[in-house]
Amino acid sequence: MTNTVIPTYGRLDIAFTEGKGAWLTDINGNQYLDALSGIAVCNLGHCHPAVSDAIAEQASTLMHTSNVYNIPLQQQLADKLMQISGMNQAFFCNSGAEANETAIKVARKYGHDKGIDKPVIIVMDGSFHGRTMATLTATGNPKVHDGFSPLVPGFVRVPYNDMDALKMAVGHWPEAVAIMLEPVQGEGGVRIPDADYLADVRTLCTQRKLLMMLDEVQTGIGRTSEWFAYQHADDVLPDVLMLAKGLGNGMPIGACLISGAAMDVLQPGNHGSTFGGNPLACRAALAVLDTIEQQSVLLHVQQLNEQVTSGFKQQLANIDGVTDIRSFGCMFGIELAIPCAELVQKALDKGILINVTADKVIRLLPPLILTTDEATKMVDLISELVIGFLANNLAKSEV
Numbered sequence: 001m002t003n004t005v006i007p008t009y010g011r012l013d014i015a016f017t018e019g020k021g022a023w024l025t026d027i028n029g030n031q032y033l034d035a036l037s038g039i040a041v042c043n044l045g046h047c048h049p050a051v052s053d054a055i056a057e058q059a060s061t062l063m064h065t066s067n068v069y070n071i072p073l074q075q076q077l078a079d080k081l082m083q084i085s086g087m088n089q090a091f092f093c094n095s096g097a098e099a100n101e102t103a104i105k106v107a108r109k110y111g112h113d114k115g116i117d118k119p120v121i122i123v124m125d126g127s128f129h130g131r132t133m134a135t136l137t138a139t140g141n142p143k144v145h146d147g148f149s150p151l152v153p154g155f156v157r158v159p160y161n162d163m164d165a166l167k168m169a170v171g172h173w174p175e176a177v178a179i180m181l182e183p184v185q186g187e188g189g190v191r192i193p194d195a196d197y198l199a200d201v202r203t204l205c206t207q208r209k210l211l212m213m214l215d216e217v218q219t220g221i222g223r224t225s226e227w228f229a230y231q232h233a234d235d236v237l238p239d240v241l242m243l244a245k246g247l248g249n250g251m252p253i254g255a256c257l258i259s260g261a262a263m264d265v266l267q268p269g270n271h272g273s274t275f276g277g278n279p280l281a282c283r284a285a286l287a288v289l290d291t292i293e294q295q296s297v298l299l300h301v302q303q304l305n306e307q308v309t310s311g312f313k314q315q316l317a318n319i320d321g322v323t324d325i326r327s328f329g330c331m332f333g334i335e336l337a338i339p340c341a342e343l344v345q346k347a348l349d350k351g352i353l354i355n356v357t358a359d360k361v362i363r364l365l366p367p368l369i370l371t372t373d374e375a376t377k378m379v380d381l382i383s384e385l386v387i388g389f390l391a392n393n394l395a396k397s398e399v
């Protein structure tokens with residue numbers, strides 16, 4: 001049979017029909033613990049009733065008009081996002097890549113407004129920003145670039161979590177207008193920078209009049225136990241903040257928030273989107289934010305972090321071949337000494353959904369509403385899997 005879907009994804013041979021909380025059911029009725037949340041999307045679990053009800057009600061009232069008219073729900077969502085982020089204004093779109101595209105346009109326009117003809121954006125090794133031409137160029141992974149040259153000009157790259165390299169690049173590029181980075185690199189392998197890194201980047205941006213552009217597509221909306229990861233640092237507010245994934249809990253919606261030096265850069269006619277911020281998507285996002293607040297989800301994430309991190313450390317820290325155990329809120333990375341992509345299928349066979357990124361890092365992004373029992377189950381299943389895998393494969397790899 002001809003495949004009528006372009007085969008851009010390496011898909012696992014499974015399909016799901018239903019989801020509830022942290023659990024998915026496949027077409028044969030088997031249940032799986034979802035430790036990935038659709039890659040940091042279903043933060044409130046699958047089909048959270050508050051979100052599903054809001055969507056159902058809005059779908060039967062008004063789904064879409066156009067951005068040529070006022071959209072009160074969009075205004076309401078923008079107000080709420082400003083309240084929790086400390087930012088000033090939002091542009092709404094449909095995905096993380098689009099939120100980042102918006103940021104890139106803000107940076108370039110900011111440069112042009114200052115008389116810089118060829119603005120340069122500084123980006124990071126190991127980053128992931130999306131699959132459109134500009135965002136894949138910004139992405140620090142050669143595999144994502146392969147076959148798509150010529151890439152978009154105006155990006156230079158430095159090592160992540162290296163202030164000296166960043167300062168050198170800023171000194172070297174007088175056309176630099178912005179620094180774009182993730183507060184924790186998710187796709188890059190759950191890489192957590194030094195505690196003062198974000199504050200130092202903020203200071204550098206302020207001193208050199210560069211926009212600090214934080215890609216919180218994966219880390220935002222409670223994933224790290226604050227609404228946004230920069231809120232863990234003192235006195236850090238980005239100029240541009242990019243969001244998507246967890247904002248809609250499965251309803252596609254992205255946002256680019258601005259403050260400080262990024263204000264007043266985009267003017268009427270500079271940017272737009274047909275679907276961006278339509279009533280249906282905004283209603284879903286409002287329900288997500290209200291639920292996180294009402295159910296004290298941020299506090300729960302902190303507790304989950306402590307439980308899961310200590311569970312993994314107890315079971316895995318002394319195992320040969322486990323080189324690191326990292327966590328930040330509900331982002332967990334277990335790094336092994338050997339490539340371990342095959343663990344994804346092995347985990348599926350045991351009834352749990354996981355991800356492997358950067359070849360050797362098991363990445364877990366469970367729903368933020370995971371119960372204590374489910375968290376214990378996740379730690380036990382993954383630990384058993386890792387121990388068995390290393391026992392069978394570590395020695396072979398050393399031969």
Ligand SMILES: Cc1ncc(COP(=O)(O)O)c(C=O)c1O
Pocket residue numbers: 039094095096097098100128129130131182186187215216217218244245
């Ligand atoms: C940090 C980050 N930025 C951007 C993106 C791209 O988002 P989307 O796939 O919604 O375009 C992702 C997706 O994984 C991401 O993790």
